[in-house]
Amino acid sequence: MNNRLIFDGPVILGAGLAGLTAALSSVKGAARKALVLSPTPLATGCSSAWAQGGMAAALSADDTPALHAADTDAAGAGLCDPEAVELLTREGPDAVRALAALGAPFDRKDGDFTLSLEAAHSRARVARVGGDGAGAAIMAAVIAAVRATPAIEIREGARARRLLQDATGRVIGVLAQIDGQLVEILSPAVILATGGVGGLYAVTTTPAEVRGEGLGLAALAGAVIADPEFVQFHPTAIDIGRDPAPLATEALRGEGAILRNSDARAFMADYHPARELAPRDVVARAIHAEREAGRGAFLDATVVVGGHFPKEFPAVFEACMSGGVDPRRAMIPVVPAVHYHMGGVATDLDGQTSLPGLYAAGECAATGVHGANRLASNSLLEAAVFGARAGRAAAGEQHAPSQPVSLAPTPDLPADVLQILRKAMSRDAGVIRSAEGLTRLMGVIEALEAAHGQGPILAAARLITTAALARHESRGGHSRADFPATDPVGIRTFVTLDGREPGLRYAAE
Structure with missing residues (x-):
């Protein structure tokens, strides 16, 4: 029998910038607590700490949020959600200043932020730390703030094995493996901040632990997933x-x-x-x-x-x-x-997913802000802006008076089998794709599911592959050798793991 914990506040899966920002935001001015579950020690195992570039924001006199938004839209290749982009770029400067106030040592000259130019930006707007150390320095400041906040509880060595749902489908907690023991944690809300999908591929710049498990857990629970085919290759x-x-x-x-x-x-x-x-x-x-x-x-x-x-x-x-x-x-x-996944669990501007009680922020979420291709250095900014919004929204949730319908952990994937998947993903869902390669990859995924069950890692791989097969064009991070042209109208992908959701919607909807 599993241990059970009833926690009066949001449970946050992941301890990167989005997760820790959500934690700080959720307890600010509230009487509730936040519980952060991290599979690795803080500052390790998350892409935020590895980010070299910095945070893009309109911080100079010759820049504006509107210019930043225009560059973000252009990079997104017709699939950005205009409302999400407007919010990100409008709230961006204050998000950078808030991190600086926490102690993030951004490079400065005469009191002003030192700003660098990156690809596809029309202005120098990337705030940096020590040239290429922004992520680690920002995370150090945020971790110090989290550790100094008594209302935030941190459990390291904790990995989510299932989202707990009641009979209506509402998410009412998480089944976590903590120090080898399964623990049922019932909570008013769960915030996914588990990062991207880099560990599904043989060649990645992200930590090996970042392998689409949050995306897969949400999909297995029935959440709507947006744009999973769009993977950015640095x-x-x-x-x-x-x-x-x-x-x-x-x-x-x-x-x-x-x-x-x-x-x-x-x-x-x-x-x-x-x-x-x-x-x-x-x-x-x-x-x-x-x-x-x-x-x-x-x-x-x-x-x-x-x-x-x-x-x-x-x-x-x-x-x-x-x-x-x-x-x-x-x-x-x-x-x-x-390097980055533009797709993820579909959310609104407050991080709410299609499942009541479940929120998502950072790279595992799809707000629509990145479209088909992320603009450089918008990722840490998105984590900070939308992490804070998700934390505030989740803090307002109340416990559901119900019990979970299933307490079984989702199937895991052995390490040697994961390597088979990673090689197949790099080969057939990589920089250049085709129907032949993606069909071959789907065969690999189906064979692994038959042998090991459909766990979150394979669910994430299936979603990427299915959506890549269905998109008969090349756009942004998705390039098809057999469909090299870009369609005149940009249409986003919205799908559930069992295909119940209508497959495509216009970006402007």
Whole structure:
């Protein structure tokens, strides 16, 4: 028999920026508590702490939220939700200032934020920390604030195994595995802040623990999932055979680093007039094409950064040196890697999903703010803005006077089987897709489900694959070799795991 805990406040699954922001927001001015469940120690196992770029917001005199919104819409390739984008960009500057007030040590000059230019931004608007250390520094400040808040309880080594629902489908808690023991936690609301899907792929820049489990748990509970086919591949993961792959931040290209092939030829002009500062999906496909053609791909920052690497980009420098590459003198070998998931559990602007009692925020949620392709450095901003909104909304929920209908943990996937899935996902649902490859991948997923049951990891993989097969066009992060054109009208995907939900809706709806 499982242990049972009745908790009077939101239970938050995940301890990245979205989860911890939700926790702080949910207890602010309220008499209730918040419980954060993290499968790993705080500051580990979450993509937020690994983010190198920073937070994009209209913080300078020559910038406005409207300009930021226009750039976000353009990157989203016709699928952004205008209301979500307007909210993100309007609330963005205050979100950055709030994190600075918590102690996040953003780079400054004469009291103003030092802002960097990144690809597809029309203004320099990315607030950074130490060149490439924004995520870790922001998380350190937020973790300190959480630990100093008595109303927030943290359980590390805790992994969700099922969302608990009553007979009406309302989410009334979570079945968690804590230090090897199953615990039923009944609560007024659950907030999913479990991150993306990078760990479903063989080449990713995200922590291995981030493998779509929150998305899968929500889907298994019947939640509507939005746009799961849109996976962003960061063009410049450092190709030194490491899992996960270290990241060569986009800021290097913002500083003027050049992509070259093994002949030292700069090749981006062949693919886009913006060259190195083209949208991420364009750069990823260009690098993929050069590598597929046997020409290789390298990032040359020897001139624009050179000897300043240790000070200006310490994380990149350390990663390169550990792999035997000195970026001060040699080009950095790069490969596209899964970096961000634009899709996720469909939510409104307060993080409410289609299931009563269930909220989602951060990368596992789909507010519609990213559309088909995330604008660089909008991810930490989204986590902060929408994490706070989800926390406030969830704090207003009351306990449902009911009992869970099922207490069985969802099936798990053995580590060796997960590696089979990761290789198949990278091969067939990667930078370039086709009906042939996606159909082959679906066969792999079905065989694994037959052998191991339909757990959250396989559910997430199935959703990505099904939606990618159904989208007969190339748009943003989704590129089909057999459907290279982009349809005139952008239509979003909304689907449930069993296909009950109408499959497509216009982005403007």
